[in-house]
Amino acid sequence: MKADLHCHSYFSDGKHSPEYLLRRAKELDITHIAITDHDFITPVNKSLAEDYHVQVIPGVEISCNWENQEIHVVGLGIDIQDKNLKILLELQREARKKRIFDIDKLLEKNGIKGLSTYFESLPCISKTRSHVADFLVSSRKSKSRAHAFSKYLGKKGRAFVSSEWISLSQTNEAIIAAGGISVLAHPSKYPLNKRRFNELIETFKQKGGDAIEVSYGGINAAIQKNLEEIAINKELYVSAGSDFHDAKAHWTDLGKFPAITSKAKKQAIWHHPRWPPQS
Ligand code: AMP
Ligand code: MN
Ligand code: MN
Ligand code: MN
Numbered sequence: 001m002k003a004d005l006h007c008h009s010y011f012s013d014g015k016h017s018p019e020y021l022l023r024r025a026k027e028l029d030i031t032h033i034a035i036t037d038h039d040f041i042t043p044v045n046k047s048l049a050e051d052y053h054v055q056v057i058p059g060v061e062i063s064c065n066w067e068n069q070e071i072h073v074v075g076l077g078i079d080i081q082d083k084n085l086k087i088l089l090e091l092q093r094e095a096r097k098k099r100i101f102d103i104d105k106l107l108e109k110n111g112i113k114g115l116s117t118y119f120e121s122l123p124c125i126s127k128t129r130s131h132v133a134d135f136l137v138s139s140r141k142s143k144s145r146a147h148a149f150s151k152y153l154g155k156k157g158r159a160f161v162s163s164e165w166i167s168l169s170q171t172n173e174a175i176i177a178a179g180g181i182s183v184l185a186h187p188s189k190y191p192l193n194k195r196r197f198n199e200l201i202e203t204f205k206q207k208g209g210d211a212i213e214v215s216y217g218g219i220n221a222a223i224q225k226n227l228e229e230i231a232i233n234k235e236l237y238v239s240a241g242s243d244f245h246d247a248k249a250h251w252t253d254l255g256k257f258p259a260i261t262s263k264a265k266k267q268a269i270w271h272h273p274r275w276p277p278q279s
Helices: 018-027 046-051 083-109 115-120 129-138 145-153 168-177 194-206 221-234
Strands: 059-066 069-076 181-184 211-216 237-241
Touching (some): 018 046, 059 083, 059 194, 069 168, 083 115, 083 129, 083 168, 115 129, 129 145, 168 181, 168 194, 181 194, 194 221, 211 221, 221 237
Parallel strands (some): 181 211, 211 237
Antiparallel strands (some): 069 181
């Protein structure tokens, strides 16, 4: 079994179609893939997945709020028809639209026009600041995406607009009510000190969280070891995925992340009772 349980398509801020992701998965001998777009359940062509012998685990990555810190939670094995989850994700995407609208206004105040036209040319359903960063680079207002975030889009940027996401507990509830498994995404990437980090893990578990990602693109061995130990101590399942967005970003690829180590494997997410049955 080779699973990549976190990646993005062009329905959010990835650069490729779901079909590309399936084809790439096949090339790389990936047996299980979850396309986890931001606040959108991406439709996947089932017969193509069957042709490629790739099992598709329905997934989504939800942005949420925990004590004024943005947290990302991946939902895996969700019922893609679940009404409540669909409504909640629609509201999240509406909040995203409004945020981009407000960012556009701030950019215009800074003499930068054309963001809404740029969005019209994109296939995305879920709008992100990542798209805005690409717009700023392609219109030569920023020399890189990192620059776009530091000068315009990040907390101290000229066009920063805060986000209004649903809460962490609402997120876990909605995923679980939709039959899914809730996974704390890339835990090492939040700007939290050790005490707050421990609080996050504790709260996540208390609020129904099932699993944490212990391996992802660019992670180092020490961080992975620490996350695996936390999962073992807290009796959380472990998940892993590349968080792949773009084949042109050469340091990432689908499936490119260290394997879960043997110590943590017995808690691998595919042992979870709600892991979808294989076809
Ligand atoms: P949003 O959900 O609209 O806030 O957009 C966040 C997305 O932008 C993330 O999923 C990342 O793909 C990307 N991103 C966030 N921060 C940065 C950064 N500092 N530099 C480059 N990309 C970033
Ligand atoms: Mn992203
Ligand atoms: Mn994320
Ligand atoms: Mn992601």
